[in-house]
Amino acid sequence: MSNPQPLKVGITGGIGSGKTTVARIFNILGVPIYYADDRAKWLMGNDPKLKEEIIAAFGKESFLENGELNRTYLAKEVFSDEKKTKKINGLVHPAVGRDFFDWFAKQDSPYILKEAALLFETGSYQQLDKIINVSAPLKIRISRVLMRDPHRTEKQVNDIIDKQLPDEEKNSKADYVVKNAENKLLIPQVLSIHKSLLDLASGQSEG
Numbered sequence: 001m002s003n004p005q006p007l008k009v010g011i012t013g014g015i016g017s018g019k020t021t022v023a024r025i026f027n028i029l030g031v032p033i034y035y036a037d038d039r040a041k042w043l044m045g046n047d048p049k050l051k052e053e054i055i056a057a058f059g060k061e062s063f064l065e066n067g068e069l070n071r072t073y074l075a076k077e078v079f080s081d082e083k084k085t086k087k088i089n090g091l092v093h094p095a096v097g098r099d100f101f102d103w104f105a106k107q108d109s110p111y112i113l114k115e116a117a118l119l120f121e122t123g124s125y126q127q128l129d130k131i132i133n134v135s136a137p138l139k140i141r142i143s144r145v146l147m148r149d150p151h152r153t154e155k156q157v158n159d160i161i162d163k164q165l166p167d168e169e170k171n172s173k174a175d176y177v178v179k180n181a182e183n184k185l186l187i188p189q190v191l192s193i194h195k196s197l198l199d200l201a202s203g204q205s206e207g
């Protein structure tokens, strides 16, 4: 019998919830991670067709003179206007979807994680077996982002939050919730989910 495919597990959470931090803990346990938000930016700078489409939609300023993505310009453009957010989503998300499946085809482990800010919003959760949502109170998320990204204003962070599904809704749709408030320990929560996913994957391989 051939081995079953790895379980596909999504890990999401609003801006500043701590999903990258939590994904790194899973990675230390040996779980392969696809970082969709980082990969999206890589594709925007390196996939010639996508690059052309971005220039056609948002202008030459979308790239710096050295060819790198002009993230500051694009963030100001796309997060201040709902129509522009939808425009960039329509260009970038299909490319990321394809890239994820190319990456997934090369994986061989009980389960993998796809880390992405938007899983419920884009519908891509439907292609995943289980979803983890990383959750933290809004005030803490905003203050963590302002500390991490000193170039963003509080208004810009709130503009991004407006483009995302509320935390409560994500929690109710998710299979697992990691609570990342100040008084919560992450490692025990990750270990418990890791065990549950390994059990699920081994049940699948026996079945």
Ligand SMILES: CC(C)(COP(=O)(O)OP(=O)(O)OC[C@H]1O[C@@H](n2cnc3c(N)ncnc32)[C@H](O)[C@@H]1O)[C@@H](O)C(=O)NCCC(=O)NCCS
Pocket (backbone or CB within 6 Å): 014, 015, 016, 036, 037, 040, 041, 044, 069, 070, 071, 072, 074, 075, 078, 085, 088, 089, 092, 093, 096, 116, 117, 118, 160, 163, 164
């Ligand atoms: C506009 C860009 C270049 C700004 O880059 P920058 O490095 O300043 O920010 P970063 O990518 O880290 O985003 C900050 C946070 O904003 C949120 N965010 C990013 N894109 C989106 C979006 N389209 N809708 C809602 N929230 C978003 C996420 O929580 C993210 O972690 C970049 O966010 C982008 O290209 N976004 C559109 C493509 C996209 O949807 N990427 C993410 C999912 S694949």
Ligand SMILES: Nc1ncnc2c1ncn2[C@@H]1O[C@H](COP(=O)(O)OP(=O)(O)OP(=O)(O)O)[C@@H](O)[C@H]1O
Pocket (backbone or CB within 6 Å): 013, 014, 015, 016, 017, 018, 019, 020, 021, 022, 037, 117, 144, 145, 147, 148, 180, 181, 186
């Ligand atoms: N439990 C915690 N205690 C203290 N700081 C934390 C904790 N969890 C995350 N952080 C910090 O908060 C910031 C946001 O975390 P992280 O980058 O993991 O969030 P994210 O959900 O991936 O955000 P984004 O959607 O913006 O990419 C980071 O600087 C991180 O180091």
